[in-house]
Amino acid sequence: MIPASSYRGRLAPSPTGLLHIGHARTFWIAYQRALEHRGTLVLRNEDLDPQRSRPEFSHAMIEDLHWLGIRWTEGPDCGGSFGPYAQSERRSHYLEAWRRLRSGGFIYPCTCSRKDLAQSSSVPHEVQGHEVHEDDQDDEPIYPGCCRGRQDAGTFAHPEGVNWRFRVPDGEEVNFADLNLGEHRYAAGHDFGDFLVWRRDNVPSYQLAVVVDDAAMQITEVVRGADLLKSTARQLLLLRALADPVPEYFHCELLRDGSGVRLAKRHDSLSIRHFREGGMSPEALLDLAFQPL
Numbered sequence: 001m002i003p004a005s006s007y008r009g010r011l012a013p014s015p016t017g018l019l020h021i022g023h024a025r026t027f028w029i030a031y032q033r034a035l036e037h038r039g040t041l042v043l044r045n046e047d048l049d050p051q052r053s054r055p056e057f058s059h060a061m062i063e064d065l066h067w068l069g070i071r072w073t074e075g076p077d078c079g080g081s082f083g084p085y086a087q088s089e090r091r092s093h094y095l096e097a098w099r100r101l102r103s104g105g106f107i108y109p110c111t112c113s114r115k116d117l118a119q120s121s122s123v124p125h126e127v128q129g130h131e132v133h134e135d136d137q138d139d140e141p142i143y144p145g146c147c148r149g150r151q152d153a154g155t156f157a158h159p160e161g162v163n164w165r166f167r168v169p170d171g172e173e174v175n176f177a178d179l180n181l182g183e184h185r186y187a188a189g190h191d192f193g194d195f196l197v198w199r200r201d202n203v204p205s206y207q208l209a210v211v212v213d214d215a216a217m218q219i220t221e222v223v224r225g226a227d228l229l230k231s232t233a234r235q236l237l238l239l240r241a242l243a244d245p246v247p248e249y250f251h252c253e254l255l256r257d258g259s260g261v262r263l264a265k266r267h268d269s270l271s272i273r274h275f276r277e278g279g280m281s282p283e284a285l286l287d288l289a290f291q292p293l
Helices: 021-036 055-068 091-103 114-119 134-139 206-216 226-242 272-277 282-289
Strands: 008-011 040-043 107-110 163-166 173-178 182-187 195-198 221-225 248-252
Touching: 008 021, 008 221, 021 040, 021 055, 021 221, 021 248, 021 272, 021 282, 055 272, 055 282, 091 107, 091 163, 091 195, 091 206, 091 226, 163 226, 173 226, 173 248, 182 226, 195 206, 206 226, 221 226, 226 248, 272 282
Parallel strands: 008 040, 221 248
Antiparallel strands: 107 163, 163 195, 173 182
8 A cells, every 4th residue: 555645646638629428437536546545636637739639628627527526636727846737838848758768779760651651561541650649549550660770869959850769679578567457468569569759740749748747746656547558568668768666557447338439539428518518417427437337
């Protein structure tokens, strides 16, 4: 058991759409675990992607989480000692991590065109060398390795203009014990390949930003959806490369729609806001969210 004084959990929604009932379930679990440990809960606005993040969704997620009864002690709306709490304001942290990874030889520049990657048999056409959407972080395809042998990372003073990939240790098994779902093992180079840490349009990747922020904010336990289990293996490699402390992980089972598809922000009819406007109480929504899967 983590001492009550040191437990730090976090809520990390991205303002790319309205939060849905699946988010309500996961964030309520994160809130309850922080209460159980008499610890600190942090709200971080993961507004990293300038093309998809919207201020109206940032406001909505804070309103919807408060409506559910979830409270935090640090965040963009209330401040704290580890701010700023919006990723769009934390670029200097990501640049510093990029420099450390570049200097350590852990990353390399990738100039593969969209056409190069689309024509690769292992990469779906819709990915095309750019960061996958937030709903699909765990499904970044295995990079075919065209630029893997490059050794010119040190000639770049800044990351923009090319993609940057983390060179995974092929064949190494990444193991971790999830506090909810048990032991998990992923083989680098087989279950996932060299993943993006910086995009050619000069935006740090989800994988890099979340690792940097969790370390900087001294998060001791990460509660999130089971769709990010494979991302945990990637992030453990980044944490090792950056020599940052490793938090514990608690992955929650996912809610799915009537067709068995996991919920995404495009399911507006299942958004917290939709249920609120329909007159449902927070208690009734949480009862619905925690019905057996």
